[in-house]
Amino acid sequence: MEKEQETVADNETVTDEKETAAEEPVEIETEAPAAGTALPDQAKLVLMLEDARAKADENWDQVVRTRAEMDNLRKRQARELENAHKFALERFVNALLPVRDSMEMGLGAASEEGADVAKLREGAELTLKLMADVMAKFDVVQIDPLGEPFNPELHQAMSMTPRSDVPPNTV
Template sequence: MTKEQETRTPGSEQGRVDEALAEGVPPTDPATSDDVAGERVDVAPEGLAALLEEARNRADDNWNQLLRARAEIENLRRRHAAELEKAHKFALDGFVRELLPVRDSLELGQVAARDETADLGKLREGTELTLKLLVDAMAKFGVEAIDPEGEPFNPEYHQAMSTQPRADVPPNRVVAVIQRGYLLNGRLARPALVVVSQAPA
């Protein structure tokens, strides 16, 4: 086999080029062609430019979408932070509104008590109404009083201030409440201060 025949051997790149030139067909440029199912498909330079432009447009669209998404997330974060700050600042707004009538009633009672001719019975009645307003306002927000007189001593809700020997009461019973305790939605806000019975010596 001659050297010229070797260069024209089918299967070699140079052989295909020489055969294409001999037949008058321009050779395929590997840089501008793709293999599809094992066959070479010519892609003109104009086609490559179009594909590149399309890829750039898609990249620009994706970048713009990313920027918009980041802006929306940042706006959402700022909005949530502002709402959280507002919630913390005005969390007691409803409770304060309920307490305002109680304060108004107390102030009216104070003014009436300064009058030397004030009726003691009316002052007592006004005080009872004011206390009822306060109890109702606290109950609306889940505040419940602990008044355990006569009940067994419970260290989870009661704080023993002293003990008292009692023959008429079983040991470890609350015989007096020095100060009421309170629950807030079932959770202890303040224990009741109590006196607890003990067996006589």
């Protein structure tokens, strides 16, 4: 029992010491600068402040210029992309014009009296070859999915017809 009282007494002493330490203001010893040395320190601080402000202004100017440059780059990229789409479409249409001309000539030849069917067929075959060449030039590939399972990523369903000779969902 005496040990408990000593421990309690020790704890109270420690607590009392902490409370008194917290209540007493801690004084930090600082020397007051002499009248002659105060100005150089202030001048040094003013110079440091001016230098920091100059660097901040320089950095801000750099940020503004970078933002403007990024904005100009974004606009230029959008303009170049638009031009690329425009000129790609123009190239494709220019490549298709001979195909259209060939089809028009074939229709004109078919409208004449005494048109030779063999020559019309030959003209249609040449037009088809011309069209295939244009498609190959622009990497357009013909897909023939007949008999393959329906793939919604490649095919577009127009209608469904139940048939007994092919499995369901077959093109």
